[in-house]
Amino acid sequence: MGRRGPPKHLKRFASPAFWPIPKKAYTFTVRPVPGPHPIDESIPLLIIVRDILKYAETASEAKKIIKRGEIFVDGRVRREEKFPVGIMDVISIPATEENYRVLPDPIKGLRLHPINKEEATFKLCRIENKTTVKGGNIQLNLHDGRNILIKVTNPTKPEEDVYDTLDTLKIGIPNQEIQAHIKFKEDNQAIIVKGKNRGLYGKIKSIEGPIQREYKTVLLEDYNGNLIRASVEYVFVIGEDKPLISIPTW
Template structure:
């Protein structure tokens, strides 16, 4: 008798030797770690929510406590309750821990691709926890001749008068969990920029030149920071403001 079985789903765990380098998890303590589920961020540029709470923020002691905290609806990501320890959190995401009254934004810092930075409690926290800077990674025309903008965290925004002139690599300040457009920043000379990957991850500076790509080279951005100039691929640079950053980073 031939048994017919459906295709097995992917594993929900990851060997620790295969973890991204920026995960602050001991590699030799245990064999496996949590694997992020497919979602708004790629696996090499995100934390699973369980790892963030247990190993990075250290607000829980073990995964059983983590699951209980999430099940009770105490954790919000970009203003939405999240219940899954595997949910991926990445660049510019806002994580709110309601019982502790703490809010964190994930940004590059100190050479790490992602590091949670606490937003100071008070008026600033109440304002900034609902705001997020997103980078435009795709722009195309959809049915009906409408323009759709795809952002770095998988969001899509259809025609909006505030986005006239905005193109790929520019940034949009939106309100979460909705997607109301608050402000925009073009990736152009004079804008403030943040490097999101590589040895200079977390470095901020002012754009002094934007170089168009060629057949062999990608589009590059020259960023001036601390009296030195860095020529970085535009893919790993995000515009964060004009005279000053739109948010605390």
Template structure:
């Protein structure tokens, strides 16, 4: 299979300019599914730390580029919403966060915040032995004990320690919760949940979100619960070179 991707058909969340060239790198297998952005695009086109795929491979082989606390060696490794990128030699740390319009952008964070990542719970099921498995938006699975499983529901968000994989914070999906829209026409907007509407039948549930200067209504699947620590910062959204 080809390792290239036509720019015109990339997901809207990818931070690339579609008309500057015909091709870009294709994401490899991994988390976030088709929405995941190849690491090469962030290193080359967004941050400008490398000029080519060859330089990116060299940089990754140094062991100073971490994704969610782990070394990465594949330039096509998919990067997606709420992943943590750490450049240990530069002492620079970023969280992937949707900007207005739904494009994934890099928000600068401090070193302490880079020790954990946010995940939206999209499923929960009991596994052998009585424990429960929480399935997250990026494909990761977190195991919790039967005695604490009742605290978590689909739609909630949790913060997972990158080293221990333990849950260190929990944000319930409920009225009054702070959320950000990650898809749809209101992607990148942040506000508080005013009302959750459960739709009978096969239609999607909806949520009404209040902002300082108004509000909006969107599909419940399009919002993620966050807290104030996940907002603010400077996002890098500029593009760089096109070399392979």
């Protein structure tokens, strides 16, 4: 009888290059469970606790910390050591009063950026697509697997539907209340989350290409005046006049 379900093991050589683990020390490493982020765009919680934050020396010690409920992701306790943490997720450790936001890094792929307590109360989510559900209401499907339902008073003329794909929502965590809506348009601030220019950020100068989303490109101007071109799929809007989140300087 063949194996059922997805693979349960992951060799270190096959793990994403940005995971901060020695590739030759051991054969296997922790494999993320299916969750809000794909394996090549996330880091398992165990690796964050042991290898990035250095709260533990072994996987066993890291598991105990996580199982005790000392690690919060987006305002909720996560007791699964294989939980995948990805772009814009907020990690909080009440015992040490530390908070981090996961951001793209030009060299490391992903990094934990320290943030203050106030900034840890919200996160940014990109609208990947939207659908019309029962009653004419609008369901927004976000980049981290969340779904937010927008109530519509008149389905024939949905005035509440002001959201477009690739727009960004500032939502409170863990209540998921929409606090702000940032349009994907020229002159807004954005950060590149994939590709060779991952982690670079600046102002959107132009959006070019045909109607089809997969063929569109964005011309971004960073704060040094350099122009960067990237696919719209790689660009994440983070503010209007200025970013809503703190950004590390490279």
